[in-house]
Amino acid sequence: MDITRNRDWRMAQKRRNKSRDVHTALLRFRGEKNWKMLYTRSDKVLRAAQLGIEYPRLTNQQLVKRGLEEYLCCECAFHM
Template sequence: MQRTRAWRRSQARKSGKTKAANPLVFKPEKNWKLLYTRGDKLLRARQLGLSYPIRSTRQLLDQE
């Protein structure tokens, strides 16, 4: 019986002993500077439910 990488990964997911058990665990970025473009930052902020760019109260009042 030939055991491939796919077989090893499925076994790891079944047992849950390794990091490969749940590769979809949410890990937010520790540093926003790691997101290079403004579009990436806007997309990530939308996913996290944050308002970006952060605006002061004065900026919000001036906008209205």
């Protein structure tokens, strides 16, 4: 009995023995894609640093309040 082992045969074998391949699971998992799926704060801080964004995100109102506090604090230091 002559078995021709061509490309189709190899692909069928690959499909049949796919569960034995250890590396497929490693190739399928690419990490968290959704921001809310990063559970811990440290993970979010690291990911934000990679993306080049600030975390936690501050609203304009928070930024204005922080700037006003810094301005008043600096002004008091000069008057002393």
